Amino acid sequence: MALVKGLTNHVFCTVMKKKGANALRHLDEVSRRAVEASEETLMKIIKDNADTEYGKLYDFANINSIEEYKKKVPFSNYDNYAPYIDRMIKNDEENLITSYPVKHYALSSGSVGVPKHIPVTQATLDNYAIYGASIVFGVMDEYYKNTTGKSYKDGYCLNTIEAPPMVTENGIPKGPISGTTMRAFADQLHNFMTSPAELVFPEESFDSKYLKLRFALGQRKVICMTSAFMTSLVDMMTWLESNWESMCDDIEKGVIGENVLISPESRRKFEAMLSPDPDRANELREEFKKGFDEIVIRIWPDFQWLGAIGTGGFSQYTQKMRKYTGRNIPYSFLNYAASESLMAVARRTGEDGFVLLPDGGFYEFIPADSDDEETTLTIDQLEEGKDYEIVVTNLSGFYRYKIKDVVRVKGFYNKAPMVSFLYRKNQMISIAGEKTNEEALRWTIDRFQDETGLFITDYSVYADTDSKPGRYVILMEPDQELDESKLPEYRDIVENLLGQANPSFGKKVTDGTLGRTKLCITQKETYMLYRDLMIMKGVSQNQLKPVRAIDTLMKEKFFFKLVEQEIE
Numbered sequence: 001m002a003l004v005k006g007l008t009n010h011v012f013c014t015v016m017k018k019k020g021a022n023a024l025r026h027l028d029e030v031s032r033r034a035v036e037a038s039e040e041t042l043m044k045i046i047k048d049n050a051d052t053e054y055g056k057l058y059d060f061a062n063i064n065s066i067e068e069y070k071k072k073v074p075f076s077n078y079d080n081y082a083p084y085i086d087r088m089i090k091n092d093e094e095n096l097i098t099s100y101p102v103k104h105y106a107l108s109s110g111s112v113g114v115p116k117h118i119p120v121t122q123a124t125l126d127n128y129a130i131y132g133a134s135i136v137f138g139v140m141d142e143y144y145k146n147t148t149g150k151s152y153k154d155g156y157c158l159n160t161i162e163a164p165p166m167v168t169e170n171g172i173p174k175g176p177i178s179g180t181t182m183r184a185f186a187d188q189l190h191n192f193m194t195s196p197a198e199l200v201f202p203e204e205s206f207d208s209k210y211l212k213l214r215f216a217l218g219q220r221k222v223i224c225m226t227s228a229f230m231t232s233l234v235d236m237m238t239w240l241e242s243n244w245e246s247m248c249d250d251i252e253k254g255v256i257g258e259n260v261l262i263s264p265e266s267r268r269k270f271e272a273m274l275s276p277d278p279d280r281a282n283e284l285r286e287e288f289k290k291g292f293d294e295i296v297i298r299i300w301p302d303f304q305w306l307g308a309i310g311t312g313g314f315s316q317y318t319q320k321m322r323k324y325t326g327r328n329i330p331y332s333f334l335n336y337a338a339s340e341s342l343m344a345v346a347r348r349t350g351e352d353g354f355v356l357l358p359d360g361g362f363y364e365f366i367p368a369d370s371d372d373e374e375t376t377l378t379i380d381q382l383e384e385g386k387d388y389e390i391v392v393t394n395l396s397g398f399y400r401y402k403i404k405d406v407v408r409v410k411g412f413y414n415k416a417p418m419v420s421f422l423y424r425k426n427q428m429i430s431i432a433g434e435k436t437n438e439e440a441l442r443w444t445i446d447r448f449q450d451e452t453g454l455f456i457t458d459y460s461v462y463a464d465t466d467s468k469p470g471r472y473v474i475l476m477e478p479d480q481e482l483d484e485s486k487l488p489e490y491r492d493i494v495e496n497l498l499g500q501a502n503p504s505f506g507k508k509v510t511d512g513t514l515g516r517t518k519l520c521i522t523q524k525e526t527y528m529l530y531r532d533l534m535i536m537k538g539v540s541q542n543q544l545k546p547v548r549a550i551d552t553l554m555k556e557k558f559f560f561k562l563v564e565q566e567i568e
Contacts, residue, residue, distance in 0.1 A: 012191040013154040020138025023130045027347065030359050031416035035380045037358035039066060045362065045393060054084065054097045054399070066378060070364070075391065075400045078116050084397075085117050089168045098397030105174040107540065108339035117168070118339045120177055123395040127360050128177055131345045136226070136332050140305045143330050143349050152304040155223030156194050158216040160232040162541060164202050176542045178228070194219050196273060198266070205536065206262040209239045210247075211270065217284060218251055218277055222300040228542040230310035230317040235528045237292070237324045244288040252281035294326040307332040311352040312421045313438060313546040316445070316458060320479075336421055338403050341394040344419055353410030353418035362393040368406050382409050382417050389425065406437075427549050429463050431470040432513045433504070436461070438548050440501035445476075447497045452490065455479045458527040460559065462550035464518065471515035472498070472505075475550070475559055477522045487567040491519040521565035530558060 007015075030037050046069065050060040058073045084096040089105070100121035108116040144152040163179025173180050179201070182189070186197045193200065194216040199208065213236060216222055227233045240247065250257050254276035256267055287298045297303050306325060310318035311333050318331070330349040335342055341361050344354030356363060356379060364376035365388035376391055387408050392401045404426045407419040423438035430436065445459050455478065462473040474494050482490070495517040499506020508514040531544050550556055 007188050007191045009156065009191050010154050012188070016134065016137040016192075017141045017151060019134040020136065020141055022138070023135035024138040024142065024347075026130060027135065027345065027355060027357075028414070030357075031355060031414040034356070034358040034415035034417075035378075038362060038379055041359050042066060042069060042362035042393060045395065049097075049099050049397070052095050052097060052099055052397075054397070058399075070376065070400075073399050075402050076398065077402055081398060082116075085119060088119065089117065089170055089172070092170050096397075100396070102172060102396070104177060104180040105168055105172060106177050106339040107175055108543070116339070117174065118398075119396045120180070121396040124342075125177070125181060127357070127395060128181055128342055131357060131360065132177070132335060132337070132342050133181060135345055136307045136334060139332050139346065139349060140224075140307075140330065144304070153223055153302050155221040155302050155304070156216075156219050157192055158212065158222055158225045159193050159195060159200070160208075160212060160225075160227040160236065160541065162200060162202055162208065164540075176228075176540050178542070194222060196270070198269065204263055204266060206266060207260045208535075209236050210243075210257070210260050211262070212236065213240055213247065214250065214256065214270075214274075217247065217299070218274070218280060220280070220300070221302055223302050223304040225296075225306045225308070227308040229544065230308040230314045230321055231531065231544065231546065232541055233306070233308055234317045234320050234324075235531060237295070237321070238525065238528060241292050244284070248281045248285045248288070251284065252276060252278045293323060296325045297329065303329065305330050305332065305349075307334055309334050313442065313548060315442070316456060316546075319455070320457060336407075336419065338392075338405070340396075340398055340401060340403055341392050343390070343392065347413055347418075351418075352420050354420065355413045356417050356419055358416055361395055364391040364393075364400065365389065366391065379417055380415075384409050384411050387422060390419075427551075429461050429472070429549055431463050431465060431472075432508050434502060434508050434514070436472075436498070436502045436505055440498065440505075441548060443501045444494060444497040447500075448490075448494055451493055451497075454482075457524075458546060460547050460550050462556065462559075464515075467515050469513060469515045471518060473518040473520060473550075474498075475520045475522055475563070477524065477526050479524075482521055482565060484565060487519060487521070487565060491517060491567045494519060516568070519567050520560070520563040522559065523562045523564050526559065526562045529562070530555075533558070 046060045046063050049055045063069050063072055081097055087093045088096060088102065098119060098121055100123055102119045103122050103125055104120035106118040106120050108118055141151050144150065161178050163176045163182060166175045168174050182200065186201060189197050189200060195212050196215065199211055225233055246257055254274045256262065256271055284299055287295065306329060310331065332349055333346045333352060335346060336344040336354040343360060344356045347355045364378060365382060366373055366376055368387035368389060387406055390403065390405050390407050392403055393399050404424050406422045406425060408422050410418045410420050412418060428435050428437050441461055445456055449456060457477045457479050460475045462475065464471050464473050495509065499509060530547065534544055535541055547555060550559055
C-alpha cells in the first residue's frame with residue numbers, strides 16, 4: 001500500500017479516507033455482478049495455475065466451467081499441501097501449487113502445536129490492502145458524512161496489532177499478514193499510530209499492554225482504536241482500570257515504570273521518545289477517579305470510531321468494550337477471515353453480516369443440514385437464513401479447501417451474500433453423539449445473562465469423560481463475585497438453556513446418558529491471563545481466539561487451577 005512522501009497526520013488521514021472510498025466503490029461494483037465475478041475469479045485462478053504441479057495433477061488446462069472444476073478437483077485440507085509447502089520453503093521451488101510469487105507465509109496453529117505455513121501471494125496481499133486495511137476508513141468516513149454531514153476528524157490511532165519480524169528458511173517473511181502490509185510504510189506509521197514502529201514490529205518480548213497505553217495516553221488527539229480482535233482492546237482497558245495510578249505517575253515523570261518488563265536498551269530507546277507531562281497526568285487522574293464508564297471518550301474527547309472483529313465468539317468482549325467507549329461510538333467489525341483467505345468484509349458500522357468478496361477467491365457451500373457432503377452450491381444458490389459449511393479456493397494455491405467453518409447467510413448486499421460465522425465443525429463437543437457447537441453455547445450464555453442479570457466476561461466448555469456417565473463442565477468468568485448459595489440455581493439455568501439450544505443434549509441429560517452439568521466459576525481475569533501466557537509463549541495475538549472448548553491437557557490444567565467456585 002504505497003503512500004505519498006512527506007506525510008503529516010492530516011495528509012495520512014486524507015489519503016486513507018480516499019483509499020477507503022475507492023475500496024467501497026470497488027466492493028459496490030463487484031457485488032452488483034457477484035455471480036459473474038465469482039466465476040471469472042475461479043477461471044482466472046485455474047488458467048493462471050494450469051502449469052503448476054498441482055494444476056497438471058488435476059488437469060486445470062481442460063477445466064472450462066465451475067461444474068468441471070467440481071468434478072475434477074477434490075476437496076482438500078492442509079495436509080494435501082504440506083509436502084509442496086515444505087519444498088517451497090526448503091528448496092525455493094516454484095510453480096508447485098501456485099504460479100504467483102509467494103511474498104509471505106501466514107502462520108496458523110496446526111496439529112500437536114506445529115504451525116501451518118499458509119502461502120500468501122501478492123494477489124492476496126493486494127486483496128488485504130483493499131479489504132483488510134483501507135475499507136474501514138471508507139466505512140467510517142461514509143458513516144460520519146451520512147450522520148453529521150462531514151468527515152470524521154483527523155487524529156491518531158491506538159493500534160494493538162504486532163508483527164514481530166520473522167522469516168522462513170529461505171528468507172520469506174512469515175507471521176501476521178498485517179506485518180508484511182504495514183512494513184512497507186513502517187517509517188510513516190508515526191503519522192497515524194500512537195505506538196512507535198518499534199512497538200508495532202517488536203524484536204523482543206516486553207510488556208506491550210503497558211507500552212502501547214503509555215504512548216497512547218500521552219496523545220490527546222486519539223480518534224480511533226483498531227485491533228485484530230476485540231479481546232486485545234478489552235484486555236488493555238481492563239489492565240488500565242487496575243493500573244492507572246502508576247501509569248499517571250510515569251506520564252507525569254516522563255519515564256517507563258521500573259517494574260515494566262523491558263530490556264535496558266529498549267527502555268532507554270523508548271524513554272528518549274517521552275518527556276514529563278504533569279498537565280496530562282493530572283487530566284487523566286481526574287477522569288480515572290470518576291470510574292471507567294465511557295472512559296475512552298472522556299480521556300480522548302475527539303475519539304471517533306473503533307475497528308475490531310467483535311462478532312460471534314467475540315460478542316462478549318464487544319459488550320464489555322461498550323462500557324469503556326459508550327454506546328454511541330460506531331464500531332466496525334472489520335471482516336470474516338482465516339489464515340487461508342479474507343472471505344468477507346463489513347460494509348457498514350455495527351453489522352454482524354459480512355459481504356462475501358466475489359473477487360477475493362471462489363467459494364462453495366455445503367448445506368449444514370445435508371447428509372450429502374460432496375455436493376456444493378455456488379453463491380447464486382444460497383438462501384437467506386440457511387447455514388452452510390464454506391469451501392475455499394483462494395488466491396494463493398489452495399483449491400476446494402475445507403476450513404471447517406459454518407456460516408449463516410444473513411441476507412444479500414446487491415448480488416453478494418452477507419454471511420456471519422457460526423462455528424467451526426472441528427470444535428464441536430460431543431460425548432454421546434449430542435454434538436454441541438459454539439453457536440449453541442453462545443446462545444446459552446446470552447440467555448443466561450438475560451435471565452440472571454449477570455455479565456459473563458468469558459466462558460468455555462469441557463467434556464468430562466472421566467465421570468460416569470460423562471458430563472459437561474461449563475466454566476464462566478463473571479465480572480462480579482457470585483453468591484455461593486446461588487450456584488445450584490445458576491447451574492440449573494445453564495443446563496436447561498443448553499438443552500433448549502441443543503435438544504439432543506437436553507434429552508441425554510434427562511435420560512441419564514449424560515450426567516448433570518458441573519458449573520465452575522473462574523477467578524477474575526483468568527481468560528486475559530491465559531492470553532498473556534500464550535503471547536509470552538510466542539503465539540501471535542492475531543491468532544488468539546476465545547477458548548470455547550477446553551480440549552487440550554494444557555488448557556485443562558490452566559483453567560481448572562483458577563476455578564474458585566464450583567457446583568456438581
